[in-house]
Amino acid sequence: MARKAQMKAEESFLAGNVLGAKQWMVSAVRLAPDLPGNAQDAAAYNVHAAAAARSPPDCWYAVLGLPDPRSGAAVTRDAVKRQHRKLCLLVHPDKNPSKAAGSAFKLVQDAFDALSSRHPPSSAAAPTPPPPQTPGWPPRPPEKPRPRPQVVQMQRPSSSSRYSSRQPEPKVPMSTSSNCSQKTTARPPPQRRVSPPPAVKKPSEPVAGSCPACGASTTSSGKSNFRCMSCQWSPMDQRRHDDDDYDYDDYDDDYYY
Structure with a gap:
């Protein structure tokens, strides 16, 4: 009976009756929950049924199996990524041989792209608050830029102007003998040498x-x-x-x- 319900669900989908295909697939899962392929086929028909119930973009939350935020439920980006990964494993054509798998996988991808823009990452949605400043030393005042030294380039005169504007060298006055005598250090007067007395000729x-x-x-x-x-x-x-002892x-x- 479960196999027959699967076949009826596929015939209804090919005929364009998406709601009938979903009802036949629900009956097949109730009759044989462990029948191979039941979970994959049921996920594909549920995606098509959610897309047929509402037109985009109102159907994207239902396609991924998420609650509508207008009902007051909070939807996060992590929930969107988790449901997208779960449905990709069920409706991917390489893992699901159903005729509805290819178009269901495309609907899942479109829903994920639309909801990702609505729910950006938390780091991009809200800027990170600055870390609290711990009490410590007062902030250091900004340093004043040091003035750059100014280099003054002297213009080098040409050779003609240099020789023409050359001033005569000042003459240094010759120092007189009095100035020289003042500059020289005073020398002590030479000592007078006393000549020895003449030798007395010894008489013969x-x-x-x-x-x-x-x-x-x-x-x-x-x-x-x-x-x-x-x-x-x-x-x-x-x-x-001497005169005293003179005899x-x-x-x-x-x-x-």
């Missing part, structure tokens, strides 16, 4: 009755207070004495006579 061996220095004959030779009348030599010239007794009275 005295000769009796003659001067030991010049050899002139004299009668007072040999005395300590002798002084030659010719060369004025005296043995007292080689003696050094006046050495002079003979004969020297003055």
